[in-house]
Amino acid sequence: MARIPGRAAARLYSFGLWTVMNRGADPFGAPTRAALDPLDAISGLAAHGAGAFELHAEDLIPADSSAVERDRLIAAARRRMTETGIVCDACGSSMFWEPVFKDGGMVSNEARVRRLAVERYQAAIDVGHLLGAPLFNIWGGRDGAEVDASRSPIDALKRLRDGFNELNAYIARQGYNMRLSIEPKPNEPRGDLYISTAGHALAFIATLDHPEHVGVVLELAHAAMAGLNPAHEVAHTLYAGKLDGIHLNAQRALRFDQDLRFGGANLKDAFFVVKLLEDERWPGPRTFDAHPYRTTDEKGIWGFVEGCILAYEILADKVQQFNQDAEVRQLLAEIKRWDAPSESDERRGTSPGPIFAYERLDHLVFEILTGTRRA
C-alpha cells in the first residue's frame, strides 16, 4: 500500500496486539481467520508502520501459563522489540473474557472474585512493567450490570474505587514508572458499564486517593455508542489534563461495538478528533483499536494496519489544509472579531447579533474532506 512520503515517521502509531490477532468472530459468527502468534503480531506491526503496540497481558501470556512460561514469553517479546525498534506503550488485561469474571472483576458480588481481579491486574501490571509500558489501561469489560437488581450501583462504584486505590498503591510500592488509566464505554454489549463516558471517568477519578496518577483512554467507538460527539469527549479529557491515550476506530452511533477500521464510518467525527489532537499538539501515540473485517484473510490484516495509519495521515493533511485555507481563515477571523467587547455593545442590547458564516464554513469542511476544494 502506498505511503505518504516523509510523513509516517512524524507520529508514533500504535495498535492493540488484539486488533491484528482478532480472528473475525462477532456475536453471530465464528472466527474466519487463523490465529496470529503474538510475537508475529509484534514484528508484523513494526514492519507495517507502527512504532508501538499495546496489549492485554493475556494476548502474550495465556492466563494459565506457568511463571517459567511467562518469563520465556516476555523475554521473546523483548527480543522482538529490540530487533524491530517497536515499543510497548500500554498494557492491560482481558480477564473480562473469562467465565470466572462473568459478574464483573472488581465489581463482582463475590469477594473472592474481586480479590482475584485485583491480583490478576497486579500480575498484568508486572508484565507491562517488564515490557516498559508507561501506562496500565483498564477497560472493565464486565464491570457493569445486566441485572440492575443484582447490586447497588453506588456499591459497585465503591468497589471500583477500592480496587483502583489498591492498584495505584501496588504500582507505588513496586516503584514502577507507570500511570493507570480508565477506558470508558457505555455497554458491552448487553450489560451497562458503570464508567460509561469521559465525564463518568473524570468524575470517578476525582474520588480516588491519588487522582493525579490516573487518566483516561478515550475510544471514538465508545463515544459513538453513547451517541456522543467523540471530539467533545476527547476535549473534556484534554481540558482536564487527563488524556493518557486515544483509541482510534469508527462506529455508527447507538449500535453494538463495531470497532470498524479508522475512517470506516463517520468521517467528519474522525476529522474533528484528528484536528483536536493535531491542533493541541497532543504528544501521545495514535493508537488504533479496531478489527479487520470478517471478510479479511490473514494477509489482509497488514493492509488493514497500513490503511488505519494512512487514514490518520490523510486526515492530518486535511487538518493542515483547513487551517491554511484562505477563506476558512478569513471566516474564522470574522467570527473572532466578535469575541472582544466593543463600545457599541450597550446600544445593541439584546439584538440577535451577527449572522456568522457557519453554513459556508461547514460546506468548506465538506469540500476539503471530499477533495473537491479548488482554492
Ligand code: XUL
Ligand atoms: C473494548 C476495548 C478494549 C480495550 C482494551 O471495547 O476497547 O479492547 O481497549 O481492553
Ligand code: MN
Ligand atoms: Mn479500546
